[in-house]
Amino acid sequence: xxxxxxxxxxxxLLQHKRPQEAEQEARRQLRDDPDNSFLHCLLALxxxxxxxxPEAQAEAQQAIHLDPESSFAFYVLSATLQRxxxxxxxxxxxxxxxxxxxxxxxxxxxxxxxxxQQGQLHAALRAAEAGLQVDPTHVDCLGLRARCLARLGRxxxxxxxxxxxxxxxPSDAGTHADLxxxxxxxxxxxEAAGHFREALRLNPTSDYAREGLVSALKxxxxxxxxxxxxxxxxxxxxxxxxxxxxxxxxxxSRVVPGLLPLYxxxxxxxxxxxxLFNSLLRFNRYGRFALSEADTRYSNQFLALLLSGLxxxxxGHYGQLSSLTTAGLVALGLLFPLVGTQRQWLPKRRQxxxxxxxxxAAVGVLAVGFDALALPGEGPLFLTFxxxxxxxxxxMGLRG
Numbered sequence: 001x002x003x004x005x006x007x008x009x010x011x012x013l014l015q016h017k018r019p020q021e022a023e024q025e026a027r028r029q030l031r032d033d034p035d036n037s038f039l040h041c042l043l044a045l046x047x048x049x050x051x052x053x054p055e056a057q058a059e060a061q062q063a064i065h066l067d068p069e070s071s072f073a074f075y076v077l078s079a080t081l082q083r084x085x086x087x088x089x090x091x092x093x094x095x096x097x098x099x100x101x102x103x104x105x106x107x108x109x110x111x112x113x114x115x116x117q118q119g120q121l122h123a124a125l126r127a128a129e130a131g132l133q134v135d136p137t138h139v140d141c142l143g144l145r146a147r148c149l150a151r152l153g154r155x156x157x158x159x160x161x162x163x164x165x166x167x168x169x170p171s172d173a174g175t176h177a178d179l180x181x182x183x184x185x186x187x188x189x190x191e192a193a194g195h196f197r198e199a200l201r202l203n204p205t206s207d208y209a210r211e212g213l214v215s216a217l218k219x220x221x222x223x224x225x226x227x228x229x230x231x232x233x234x235x236x237x238x239x240x241x242x243x244x245x246x247x248x249x250x251x252x253s254r255v256v257p258g259l260l261p262l263y264x265x266x267x268x269x270x271x272x273x274x275x276l277f278n279s280l281l282r283f284n285r286y287g288r289f290a291l292s293e294a295d296t297r298y299s300n301q302f303l304a305l306l307l308s309g310l311x312x313x314x315x316g317h318y319g320q321l322s323s324l325t326t327a328g329l330v331a332l333g334l335l336f337p338l339v340g341t342q343r344q345w346l347p348k349r350r351q352x353x354x355x356x357x358x359x360x361a362a363v364g365v366l367a368v369g370f371d372a373l374a375l376p377g378e379g380p381l382f383l384t385f386x387x388x389x390x391x392x393x394x395x396m397g398l399r400g
Contacts, residue, residue, distance in 0.1 A: 010042045017205070019049035037067035041076045048080055049205070056080045071100035075107055082114065090114055105131035105138040112144045119235050124148050139169045143178035150182040151236055158182055173203035180212045185232050189219035207292075214290045218277040227269045271339050271393075275302040298342055305331050305338060323372040326382060330364035333389045337361075340396045353396070360388050 010029070013022035026043035033039060044059035060077035067073060074097035081090035094110045101107065108131030115124035125148040131141035146161035162182065165175040180195030193216040199209035219225040234242050253263040279299045281291060291299070309331030316325030337357030341350055363385045370378035 010039070010046075014042065014045055014049070017049075017203075019046045022046040023050065035066055037063040037070050037073055040066065041070075041073050044076050044080060048083060053080055053084050057084070069100060071097040071104065071107070074100065075104075075110065078110055078114075082110070087114055087117060103134050105135040105141055107131075108134065109138065109140045109144055112141070112148075116144065116148065121148050121151050121236060125152070137164075137168045139165045139172050139175055142168075143175050146178055147181055150185055151232065153236075155182075155186065171202055173199040173206050173209060176202065177206065177209040177212055180209070180216065184212065184216055184219060185229070187219075187225060187229055189216050189225060192216040192219070210290060210292070214278070214281065214295070217281055217284060217290060221277060221280070223269075224273055224277045227273050231270070267393075271336060275299060275339055275342075276306075279303050301338060302335065305335050309335070323368060326371045326378075327368045329382075330361075330368060330385060333385065334361055334364065336389055336393055336396075340392065356388075356392055360385060360392070363388065 010022050010026050013019075013025060023043060023046040026039055026046060030036065030039050030043065040059045040063035044056040044063065047053075047056035047059060057077065057080040060073060060080050063070060063073035064077060074093045078090045078093035078097065081087075081093060091111075091114050094107060094114065097107045098104070098111065108127045112124040112127030112131070115121075115127060125145060128141045128145035128148060131138050132145065135141070142161045142165040146158040146165070149155070149158040149161065159182075162175065162179050165172065165178070169175060176195050176199035180192040180199065183189075183195060184192035193213060196209050196213035196216055199206055200213065203209065215228070219228055234245065237245065249259070249263050249266070253259040275298060278291060278295055279302060282296070282299060309328045312324050312328030312331060314328075316322065316328055334357065337353060337360055341353040341357060363381060367378055367381035367385055369375075370381055
């Protein structure tokens with residue numbers, strides 16, 4: 001009984017958003033009971049709230065090692081992997097949890113979240129509905145189903161689900177964030193921002209709500225709003241159809257020259273809209289506080305390359321210096337691997353993208369150096385850089 005009360009204390013600390021104390025209490029108890037799988041799970045949850053994600057993953061894996069039949073341990077492992085954007089591994093873990101306990105609405109919700117992130121809206125909807133069959137008042141499953149229905153154009157049903165979720169839990173931060181995302185996808189940026197602020201008031205550490213607020217603030221720019229709604233619409237298409245759409249638009253732009261500028265705007269927006277409008281948010285009194293530290297650091301790198309590239313191009317044009325023009329084009333070309341690396345969720349792909357970017361940078365620097373020193377071979381080097389950039393854009397565009 002004493003052990004039960006001790007574990008309940010850790011759970012209570014987690015429920016009251018006191019993860020540091022929960023971590024200390026869990027570690028204290030594990031010194032007396034190191035083989036307690038459930039305690040390792042609770043420690044993993046506390047570490048996850050403290051954003052110590054590799055350590056949280058290790059604790060979840062230790063819990064599974066101690067009790068391979070623990071569905072909760074696989075659920076916690078999936079949550080830690082999801083936070084690290086390792087979606088295939090997170091999916092495998094939650095499927096194992098569901099194989100051990102298929103009647104758990106929380107597990108169905110996580111499965112649905114992962115499917116939603118992968119753009120598999122119908123699979124996400126099925127998972128949310130499976131969770132609601134187990135628990136018809138499960139607030140997270142109601143919110144997930146609402147987001148799926150909204151994406152699929154069934155907005156009245158989505159609104160009904162969110163009203164039901166609010167009725168059951170009016171102070172649930174996740175529900176207010178779901179309301180914000182649905183409003184945002186309908187083009188109602190101001191309404192969405194209000195919902196996200198309420199969600200952050202209820203749970204100031206919610207990344208889900210913070211990212212929503214950032215998107216809502218950016219959506220006040222009409223260009224971003226239109227682009228965002230277009231990209232949301234493309235998410236309702238299958239990956240093959242989505243790729244076919246962009247390839248078809250490219251081929252059409254070759255036949256109808258007037259479409260080429262529109263196609264180029266779409267391509268550049270698909271790559272640079274997020275970092276560009278994140279940078280603009282830094283001049284907004286609310287936006288600069290909504291951006292995370294990582295967003296701000298990324299924005300600094302993006303702005304440095306963009307502004308230096310434009311400045312070098314301008315100086316090269318007015319000063320009739322080809323080496324400065326080449327340097328400007330190289331700086332602007334390197335924006336693609338910078339943005340592409342940031343967009344990669346899988347660690348392996350991120351590393352591949354990073355190395356490709358460094359390789360392009362090396363070729364670009366050589367091209368600039370050869371041009372400045374009037375050495376033979378500058379032309380082929382620059383063409384290699386441009387060709388490599390085009391290959392990168394094409395391959396990463398298809399992966400996206």
